[in-house]
Amino acid sequence: MVSFAGWELPVMYSSILAEHETVRTSVGVFDISHMGQIFVSGEKSQKWLDALLTNDVSNLEIADAQYTFLLNESGGVIDDLILYRLDETSFFLVVNAAKINEVTEWFDRHLLEGITYENESSEWAGLAVQGPRAPEIYTRITGGRCLPAKYGVDDVTHEGARMIVCRTGYTGEDGFELFCSARAASGWFQVLMDEHVVPCGLGARDTLRLEMCYPLNGNDLTEERTPLEAGLGRFVAFDKEVEFLGREVLLRQKEEGVEYRLMAIQLSERGAPPRAGYPVLGDEDQVIGHLTSGALSPSLGVGIALAYLPRDVVKIGSSVKIEVRGQGLPAKVVKKPFYQH
């Protein structure tokens, strides 16, 4: 178990490698009840969200989802989150556990008349069922329901209780995230156990997301780095009708190019797993950056990592070294993601 944002979370139930493999080939479940759930509504809620978030909310259809960023004035990432449109004027946001307070403080500071938001994080629980067998499991546990389309969301009443089912995840596999009342969660978890869905911990969640180069807030995303530096400019809509907070800084970066970019690094040989904080060395063994994430990739069998590195020194294909206990291990900057289906 590990303490995380005030929660006690399991790192693993049996084995990180086994749990990882299960999600890639079959189906596993992660308890994601620590994540925050916020509901936004109001006649002008779409415009209000468009002014706070980077993606184009006006383009978001009802029952669809969008990965997006909440930025500070200097373009740094306060949170990366998923925004779901429930109907024309109401939205559901799933935010990072450690960022719930920052997000609601930001909302309070920018609140407009006619906009209401409810932070219902403590009333909701979440289970992420991930893996190629997830759709079939969903149909079985709901007595014949079908999952929404990819990135879709269903806000439904099932057996008298509200649940929000999203075809999203953080593993790179097909699957869904089921949000229900905290009271109903243990029942759902038991139903999944009865279907032999394998319980998975934070450890496998981390190796799965890192193989896909999905960023981890607090590690790969911080208030000092912008989405463009993180290589996630495709979730930033510069041309949308409403200008979002932080746009000016991002636009300048877009025109001038960023100095540092979050790059994917793969070790050349099997060896010590890279870990967050380890130095990255350039040609002359000079330190050019530090890992923000690192792990042994269970799928590839070698170490993989992310680091903000200077673009004038390295690009895809460049040789670098990762320093582990004083020794420089040979590695290469590679194309994202590490893992291809």
Added chain:
Amino acid sequence: MTAPDNLRYTPDHEWVRLEGNMITVGITDHAQSELSDVVFVELPDMGDLEKGAACAVVESVKAASDIYAPLSGEIVEINLDLVADPAKVNTDPYDGGWIFKMRLDDVSQVDALMDASSYTSLVR
């Protein structure tokens, strides 16, 4: 969890097997199960070590853990099988998963280590 009666144990979850003036050292079943999925072992350098010196590293998917010299002596052999197959630490902690051997000048040091029943009550 197993802890064989013929071995001695340290509070850092290492086991020690004494044969003549030589000890074999590895990590316990309890330690390997807590770490899970050992993917790399950094083996020690040959030579003299003081008791308590960090000399090797066992890395699981989740974390890197230092291994300490359980007693003072000289490292004379390391388990090179772990280079290709570090998971032996998980699957065979008390035999194929041994990490290094030390020659002791003073064999009586071993008496200060825990026996199996003390170790078992420590981790229970």
